[in-house]
Amino acid sequence: MKNKLMEVSDVGRFFRDGMTIMFGGFMGTGTPPTLVKALEESGAKDLTIIGNDTAFADTGIGPLVTNGQVKKVIASHIGTNRSTGQRMIEGLTEVELVPQGTLVERIRCGGAGLGGFLTPTGVGTVVAEGKQVIEIDGREYLLELPLRADVALVNAAVADTAGNLRYRLSSRNFNPIIALAADIVLAEAGEIVEVGALAPDDVMTPAALVDGLIKGAA
Amino acid sequence: MKNKLMEVSDVGRFFRDGMTIMFGGFMGTGTPPTLVKALEESGAKDLTIIGNDTAFADTGIGPLVTNGQVKKVIASHIGTNRSTGQRMIEGLTEVELVPQGTLVERIRCGGAGLGGFLTPTGVGTVVAEGKQVIEIDGREYLLELPLRADVALVNAAVADTAGNLRYRLSSRNFNPIIALAADIVLAEAGEIVEVGALAPDDVMTPAALVDGLIKGAA
Amino acid sequence: MSPKELIARRVARLLNDGDVVNLGIGLPTMVANFLPEGVDITLQSENGFLGIGPITEQDVDLVNAGGQPCGVVTGAAMFDSAFSFALIRGGHVDACVLGGLQVCQNGNLANWMVPGKMVPGMGGAMDLVVGSKKVVVAMEHCAKDGSSKVLKECTLPLTAVNCVSVLVTELALFEFVNGAMVLKELAPGVDLATVQERTEADFQVAFDLKTMEFDSAELKEAAQ
Amino acid sequence: MSPKELIARRVARLLNDGDVVNLGIGLPTMVANFLPEGVDITLQSENGFLGIGPITEQDVDLVNAGGQPCGVVTGAAMFDSAFSFALIRGGHVDACVLGGLQVCQNGNLANWMVPGKMVPGMGGAMDLVVGSKKVVVAMEHCAKDGSSKVLKECTLPLTAVNCVSVLVTELALFEFVNGAMVLKELAPGVDLATVQERTEADFQVAFDLKTMEFDSAELKEAAQ
Numbered sequence: 001m002k003n004k005l006m007e008v009s010d011v012g013r014f015f016r017d018g019m020t021i022m023f024g025g026f027m028g029t030g031t032p033p034t035l036v037k038a039l040e041e042s043g044a045k046d047l048t049i050i051g052n053d054t055a056f057a058d059t060g061i062g063p064l065v066t067n068g069q070v071k072k073v074i075a076s077h078i079g080t081n082r083s084t085g086q087r088m089i090e091g092l093t094e095v096e097l098v099p100q101g102t103l104v105e106r107i108r109c110g111g112a113g114l115g116g117f118l119t120p121t122g123v124g125t126v127v128a129e130g131k132q133v134i135e136i137d138g139r140e141y142l143l144e145l146p147l148r149a150d151v152a153l154v155n156a157a158v159a160d161t162a163g164n165l166r167y168r169l170s171s172r173n174f175n176p177i178i179a180l181a182a183d184i185v186l187a188e189a190g191e192i193v194e195v196g197a198l199a200p201d202d203v204m205t206p207a208a209l210v211d212g213l214i215k216g217a218a
Numbered sequence: 219m220k221n222k223l224m225e226v227s228d229v230g231r232f233f234r235d236g237m238t239i240m241f242g243g244f245m246g247t248g249t250p251p252t253l254v255k256a257l258e259e260s261g262a263k264d265l266t267i268i269g270n271d272t273a274f275a276d277t278g279i280g281p282l283v284t285n286g287q288v289k290k291v292i293a294s295h296i297g298t299n300r301s302t303g304q305r306m307i308e309g310l311t312e313v314e315l316v317p318q319g320t321l322v323e324r325i326r327c328g329g330a331g332l333g334g335f336l337t338p339t340g341v342g343t344v345v346a347e348g349k350q351v352i353e354i355d356g357r358e359y360l361l362e363l364p365l366r367a368d369v370a371l372v373n374a375a376v377a378d379t380a381g382n383l384r385y386r387l388s389s390r391n392f393n394p395i396i397a398l399a400a401d402i403v404l405a406e407a408g409e410i411v412e413v414g415a416l417a418p419d420d421v422m423t424p425a426a427l428v429d430g431l432i433k434g435a436a
Numbered sequence: 437m438s439p440k441e442l443i444a445r446r447v448a449r450l451l452n453d454g455d456v457v458n459l460g461i462g463l464p465t466m467v468a469n470f471l472p473e474g475v476d477i478t479l480q481s482e483n484g485f486l487g488i489g490p491i492t493e494q495d496v497d498l499v500n501a502g503g504q505p506c507g508v509v510t511g512a513a514m515f516d517s518a519f520s521f522a523l524i525r526g527g528h529v530d531a532c533v534l535g536g537l538q539v540c541q542n543g544n545l546a547n548w549m550v551p552g553k554m555v556p557g558m559g560g561a562m563d564l565v566v567g568s569k570k571v572v573v574a575m576e577h578c579a580k581d582g583s584s585k586v587l588k589e590c591t592l593p594l595t596a597v598n599c600v601s602v603l604v605t606e607l608a609l610f611e612f613v614n615g616a617m618v619l620k621e622l623a624p625g626v627d628l629a630t631v632q633e634r635t636e637a638d639f640q641v642a643f644d645l646k647t648m649e650f651d652s653a654e655l656k657e658a659a660q
Numbered sequence: 661m662s663p664k665e666l667i668a669r670r671v672a673r674l675l676n677d678g679d680v681v682n683l684g685i686g687l688p689t690m691v692a693n694f695l696p697e698g699v700d701i702t703l704q705s706e707n708g709f710l711g712i713g714p715i716t717e718q719d720v721d722l723v724n725a726g727g728q729p730c731g732v733v734t735g736a737a738m739f740d741s742a743f744s745f746a747l748i749r750g751g752h753v754d755a756c757v758l759g760g761l762q763v764c765q766n767g768n769l770a771n772w773m774v775p776g777k778m779v780p781g782m783g784g785a786m787d788l789v790v791g792s793k794k795v796v797v798a799m800e801h802c803a804k805d806g807s808s809k810v811l812k813e814c815t816l817p818l819t820a821v822n823c824v825s826v827l828v829t830e831l832a833l834f835e836f837v838n839g840a841m842v843l844k845e846l847a848p849g850v851d852l853a854t855v856q857e858r859t860e861a862d863f864q865v866a867f868d869l870k871t872m873e874f875d876s877a878e879l880k881e882a883a884q
Contacts, residue, residue: 001735002678002700026483026517027503029496052483052517053557079556080503088555097555100482101521101563105332108518113749113791114323115352115359118333121525121563124544124597134333136363141333145354157497162735168419169497169514173484176516180750195735201386202420206710206737208680208702209752219511220454220476244707244741245727247720270707270741271781297780298727306779315779318706319745319787326742331525331567339749339787342768342821375721380511387721387738391708394740398526413511424486424513426456426478427528 001162001195004187004213008038011214014151014184015042018071022107022149022178023051027080028060030171032155032188034216039153040064048072050107050149052100052174054081065093074147076100099127102144104177110146111180119144152182154205155216159189160196163210164203172204179205188216219380219413222405222431226256229432232369232402233260236289240325240367240396241269245298246278248389250373250406252434257371258282266290268325268367270318270392272299283311292365294318317345320362322395328364329398337362370400372423373434377407378414381428382421390422397423406434437658439606442623443574445470445658446604446648447533450572451477455530456523458482458564461502463574464533470654478509480529482560484520487512501560524560525567532568534561536575536603538590541637543600543612545573546592558595565599577605577634584636586610607631609648616640621648661882663830666847667798669694669882670828670872671757674796675701679754680747682706682788685726687798688757694878702733704753706784708744711736725784748784749791756792758785760799760827762814765861767824767836769797770816782819789823801829801858808860810834831855833872840864845872 015021021039025031031051039047040063047070054075055062064070066083072094078084087093098106099121109117118141122128132143154175157168165187167175179185187210233239239257243249249269257265258281265288272293273280282288284301290312296302305311316324317339327335336359340346350361372393375386383405385393397403405428437445440463448470451457458480459465468488471477479488482501489509500506515523523529538546545565548558565571578584586603603610608631609621617639619631624647650658661669664687672694675681682704683689692712695701703712706725713733724730739747747753762770769789772782789795802808810827827834832855833845841863843855848871874882 001702001733026501027499029483029499029503053559075557077557077559079554085555095555097557099558099562100517100560101525101567104517104521105330108746109335111750112323112746113338113751115336115338115354115357117327117335119525120331120333120566121596123566125562125594127558127562134361136333139333143352160735164735164737166419167516169495169508170481170484170499171497172419172514173517177518180746180752200709200711200732200736200738201384201390203737206739206747207735208704208710208737208747219478219509244725245723247707247723247727271783293781295781295783297778303779313779315781317782317786318741318784319749319791322741322745326522329526330522331527337749338790339820341790343786343818345782345786378511382511382513385740387719387732388705388708388723389721390738391741395742398522398528418485418487418508418512418514421513424515424523425511426480426486426513426523 001207003161004163004210005161005192006212006214008034008214011035011038011186012042014186015039015044017044018046019044019151020048020050020149022152022182023049023061024155024173024175024178025055025060026052026173028055030155030173030175031055031060032153032216034214035153035186035188036061040067045069046071050074050147053077054084056080057083074098076103104174106144106147107177107181110148114146116143116145147181149182151184151186152178154179154185154187156187156189158191158193158198159187159213160193160198162195163187163207163213164198165205165210166198166202167204176205179209184211185209186212188214190216219425221379222381222428223379223410224430224432226252226432229253229256229404230260232404233257233262235262236264237262237369238266238268238367240370240400241267241279242373242391242393242396243273243278244270244391246273248373248391248393249273249278250371250434252432253371253404253406254279258285263287264289268292268365271295272302274298275301292316294321322392324362324365325395325399328366332364334361334363365399367400369402369404370396372397372403372405374405374407376409376411376416377405377431378411378416380413381405381425381431382416383423383428384416384420385422394423397427402429403427404430406432408434439576440466441658442606443604445650445654446609447572447574450602451475451531456480456528458529458532458568460534462535464535467533482520482524484517485512485514521563524563527567527569529568531570531572532564533572533574534565536573538585538587538592539573539600539603540587540590541617541639542615543598544590545595545600546590547595549593561595565596570601571599572602572604573600574604577607584634586635586637588637607634610639618642619645621646623648663800664690665882666830667828669874669878670833671796671798674826675699675755680704680752682753682756682792684758686759688759691757706744706748708741709736709738745787748787751791751793753792755794755796756788757796757798758789760797762809762811762816763797763824763827764811764814765841765863766839767822768814769819769824770814771819773817785819789820794825795823796826796828797824798828801831808858810859810861812861831858834863842866843869845870847872
């Protein structure tokens with residue numbers, strides 16, 4: 001299997017202005033700090049970022065918003081990062097709020113080659129605006145469409161050099177889902193092991209999905 | 219956490235004529251042998267069974283079909299069990315053939331509270347007959363609907379007494395998916411351990427989904 | 437007993453042994469402290485696990501749905517966010533307890549946004565109230581300015597329509613049955629007139645209207 | 661070299677280093693034996709893993725998509741069937757190789773059913789041909805009765821429409837480009853007239869029509 005390990009300095013070349021970037025994490029837990037830092041330092045701007053939330057002003061994906069690198073946020077929650085709300089009000093950053101279950105399912109949909117799905121979540125609310133309502137067996141559902149990205153930034157606890165990943169506790173969250181939904185998948189892991197050190201049943205994201213891997217802080 | 223462990227002799231009470239039963243397994247690998255035997259011995263008839271295939275005449279779910287307990291089969295493949303094909307031709311058992319990816323996704327959909335999903339699989343084939351075609355971004359998709367069951371029969375490698383389950387190698391297949399899609403979930407595991415022996419990151423199906431657990435053959 | 441504690445204690449007694457429960461941030465989180473003896477519930481955290489427990493040692497990879505460090509019970513199980521919301525939307529959560537900004541008489545809930553003021557996002561709330569078997573709203577009856585939060589019609593953006601099963605405030609407990617809002621219980625020392633006065637919604641009064649029950653040990657504990 | 665071996669050897673050379681590949685049952689399975697030196701591919705098994713390998717010791721829990729005992733390579737990863745088909749439909753499989761009953765000139769494939777005769781079910785084939793980046797059909801050019809399996813229009817129930825990327829038979833290799841079927845290569849010792857005679861489909865002939873290349877080591881090995 002190919003060795004996917006690279007230096008942090010190799011990562012910058014994947015980022016361009018105007019890209020759509022997905023990131024794992026829930027209020028920063030499970031967001032890859034080194035990859036986010038590399039994206040920050042790349043100076044790429046006009047980004048669309050997709051993830052559960054924008055964390056805090058100085059943790060997780062937060063700094064990217066604060067820095068003004070982000071044109072649009074697609075998230076379920078922006079309340080903990082004041083800069084996101086402020087930039088939204090000032091018209092500097094567009095924010096699309098999506099219910100968390102719908103958000104992660106739209107990402108899964110994009111990664112799984114599905115054209116959309118029907119969810120009861122959001123029926124009769126502002127979330128339904130502009131969406132097709134389809135009735136199945138007398139219950140109304142919204143037709144929600146897939147989300148994909150150019151690059152996904154994934155945080156793992158352990159990775160083998162081929163890119164098989166394993167997550168730990170609640171830092172798993174969106175990570176295994178975004179790993180299917182982007183053209184380029186970059187992963188960061190606190191611990192890098194030899195191929196074979198992760199048993200096949202212990203792998204949570206198969207190596208075939210990972211394009212590049214860096215060693216992060218343990 | 220509740221202890222879900224029961225005797226095989228307690229299992230028969232869950233089965234009734236006319237029920238819909240989902241089962242894990244791929245050509246018998248990962249189908250719970252003891253639970254299938256209990257269903258067979260319960261004598262429940264006119265069953266609808268949902269699973270990837272009908273295995274072989276004498277393995278996996280096969281014997282149930284051969285015995286005439288099954289009114290309808292929903293599966294992706296029946297070729298390895300001659301009795302299924304024969305009963306279909308004789309008009310004794312109805313067979314609904316569903317592409318494997320669509321089948322498992324319909325089950326996931328039923329377990330995940332979604333009303334349906336759009337798949338490109340089957341467009342322009344007999345699978346599309348009677349189904350709504352929805353165009354998204356210029357590509358055609360079939361609207362496929364959820365599947366649920368009264369009882370799911372799950373096969374695990376290891377279970378704790380609360381019902382946390384872990385699968386092994388290719389016997390995982392449909393098992394973790396059907397565990398969300400039935401009113402009653404019965405699991406069989408070759409090895410039963412104390413609660414706490416499975417680390418939280420090693421659990422593949424949470425105990426909360428499992429209603430009853432039996433010790434199967436190791 | 438503070439109003440919030442009263443609400444949390446009453447909600448705790450709505451939960452059944454064996455239930456899988458999702459508790460929202462704030463007041464709902466307090467419910468876990470007041471479970472009756474012998475009631476074993478499993479707490480779901482929508483960021484990806486079943487079995488929230490008391491924190492023993494802080495672990496950077498283990499936070500609850502409020503982003504706060506937490507612990508897990510023995511027998512906990514971790515999963516990804518897609519699985520977590522499959523559980524939530526798929527009816528595998530027996531009850532969720534959420535705070536509310538407004539509840540109206542047909543069971544609509546508004547709890548995620550005040551236009552022009554507070555736009556944090558809905559997080560997992562919309563999925564939780566649509567998917568949980570029982571939706572309990574735990575909130576104070578009136579806003580700080582004294583206006584009722586229990587309305588004929590919600591004026592704030594909705595979280596979901598017809599979703600509330602039970603509303604518990606420091607004054608009363610209402611159930612929503614077949615589209616009707618029914619007053620089932622009064623808080624200790626509260627009379628019907630007070631509830632009527634502080635409630636804008638039209639509601640029915642149960643034939644067997646009761647006073648909320650707390651067992652004596654509980655009251656004694658609360659008094660301390 | 662038997663017709664089947666020739667097909668398998670030619671298909672093997674269509675695969676690129678680093679590809680994730682799904683090989684169907686029968687002839688396609690043979691492809692794994694003929695990978696060129698230095699081409700490292702990962703084999704997907706749609707029943708739930710990446711990294712099929714040679715069988716070392718039989719394990720009751722480890723079978724391939726044909727239900728046969730198999731092995732795994734170092735670095736293999738297991739998953740459930742929903743994930744497996746997310747990989748397949750989601751474009752994460754670079755190439756799939758399947759057998760065919762009929763292929764027609766617009767790239768339709770029929771390979772799962774002969775009404776009134778063989779109704780085994782489509783298994784994962786319909787998802788594989790819709791989702792894989794490249795769909796290679798590996799089949800003999802004519803049926804046992806000598807009739808062409810490469811048709812103007814398929815007469816058997818379809819697996820999918822416009823799905824075939826490349827068709828490899830013991831006579832020729834065709835590519836399907838923008839709805840057109842193009843003859844790109846002839847098998848060694850086969851002339852265009854023979855292909856035309858045994859093909860019902862209308863096809864274009866590539867300007868740079870070539871003879872299939874096999875390296876000398878390969879031919880030597882095959883001759884033994």
